[in-house]
Amino acid sequence: MSVTIYDVAERAGVSTATVSKTLSNTPYVSEKTRRKVLQAVAELGYRPSAVARSMAQGRTHTLGCIAPNLTDYTFASMIEGAHAEARRRNYFVLTGSAEEAADVKPLLEEMLARQVDGLLVINPHVDARSEFVRPLVEQGLKVVFLSPSRRTSSVLSVSCDNTTGGYQATRYLLGLGHHRIATIVGPGNEAWTLERLAGYRKALLQQGIAFDPDLVSRGDWTPESGYRCVHELLDGGRDFTALFAQNDKMALGAIRALRERGLDVPGDVSVVGFDDIPLARYFDPPLTTLHQPLQSFGEHAARLLIRAIGEPDRAQESLSLAAELVIRESCAPPSRPSLSRR
Amino acid sequence: MSVTIYDVAERAGVSTATVSKTLSNTPYVSEKTRRKVLQAVAELGYRPSAVARSMAQGRTHTLGCIAPNLTDYTFASMIEGAHAEARRRNYFVLTGSAEEAADVKPLLEEMLARQVDGLLVINPHVDARSEFVRPLVEQGLKVVFLSPSRRTSSVLSVSCDNTTGGYQATRYLLGLGHHRIATIVGPGNEAWTLERLAGYRKALLQQGIAFDPDLVSRGDWTPESGYRCVHELLDGGRDFTALFAQNDKMALGAIRALRERGLDVPGDVSVVGFDDIPLARYFDPPLTTLHQPLQSFGEHAARLLIRAIGEPDRAQESLSLAAELVIRESCAPPSRPSLSRR
């Protein structure tokens, strides 16, 4: 049906080995032969089968990528970065989403069945100690995590310094004069949540302000949850003049809730988000937030992974890129004295 | 290195053919043998190689999907839907992005080299008449387009009825009493733009209002462009009491620009968007927009494609799902008489 390497070999009057060598730029093919082969390739419209090549080489030039979903801007950006870098290096990325922890295993199985050469993991349900991943790593599969994780020498990871990010956000609010700073966090077991919260606590501590668990409200990254959290905080009588939402979507939901309660942003409550999604600058008010180079995460991750595949014995390294505070208009100095100051 | 079908066959004391048949549920394998095989599989942790299977069967159980990018919510949703449906049917989706028309060809080539069984196309630069796609379709490759396209019997497509969507948006504004309705459109050569604009014109016409090209401003789907368009419209002295932005992101940019010019939404200008992205209900004001079942598009597309692959001779069909107007708070009756009414 389709044209194979045999057709090309025949047409060029050489063996399939020579065709293969020509196409893979192996030395020791004369210029004359090379030309003949190339011409036959062009004439027949030959396109080597990646499947057959994978079969013969035992490498698929494919990276598996697993994320909770494909629609969240942060995941999508990292994936896009990984795709771009992979393609530049002649790899492809096979993406799959697994929202629930239980979906991870079957997805992983299928990716392995497809013989991916390495794995990119954005999923919070999976880390280096996970029961699924550990045996694979031990068997030599290269994995890079696109989430904060303890640096270990056996595993690669690329991520933003979330702790410093959380610290910067809080520090900024503190600098503006706020003392009662509420925070809306993500699901409790996710590294992103934990690190950003740690940064928040660190900034507070440094300023001599006691950490108040009542000022922490748990969301799930959705705007709905941000909205709900603010109402809960307010219904619970919590007093605060600033709010650090661990992502922009929750920040937006929070702003709406604040308005509904008659609170002006930033007049009555300052808000800072995290991620700097493209719409954040068009929010009302434009959102002050922490910009993460998401696309770069993906690019670096793919680069590191591909290198690890090529040089299996190289020491694994982890990368941590900085988040950058983008100041817009959602923050202001506190206008009313906070209760904590009496 | 990894365990193959030979290892399983040996362990179970049968031939590889029997193992293969057992695993693919071919009839005529005794219960006893089946059990032996399954046990050997379990004991060895055997995982069939999808690559070898593809090689032998000539089918990869992989769908190629090409979109302009992976981060736009609309594309990502369709892709996610396609992924989900594909996995349910034992397929995988290999995604690639090509923003520029020139990037499409190499991407397509690579996907074909990877022997995708079918193609999902979300890219506006590619349609059924495209020079890249036509020969492939003629060679029997199954393709489904996830964009509006003329129904032809040789090609599948799934999309929203964009014309009716544009019509509904405009109709709604007209019903509120608006007569001077500006519109911000997408790039001129994209089917989405064209259809939504056609719907807009149809609604106007039906109401006996002449189409005024001066009220049409061209954006590129980004919030920045929506922002710019409004300023241009206003700088050009265009008078309008309502605005139909062809997507939510441009609508958000437009709202910001309107505010900057001292215009209240919906007090002075009503705005309607298109897409109903998750954040739209949290915009200020919550955006009235057309909801598209994006995920469903992707699911249907994958389903149709897989069916077409399985039954190559079946007549191709196209699906058009309806967009639904979601009324929120960004529209109101006009408060000032529009110039056109003198």
Added chain:
DNA sequence: ACGGAATAGTTAAGCGCTTTCCTATTATTT
């Protein structure tokens, strides 16, 4: 009890490449 179906399992030929040996030719050195 016998012939033909139905059932169970095996053999072996691919699928389209890559790659390791080999052999043959040409260039270089002494």
Added chain:
DNA sequence: AAATAATAGGAAAGCGCTTAACTATTCCGT
């Protein structure tokens, strides 16, 4: 001019599955 090295090209053995074709066994009905 002979020995050696460098360069060119080919033969053939896989890679790990599937599947057509075939053989062997069991089960019927008559």
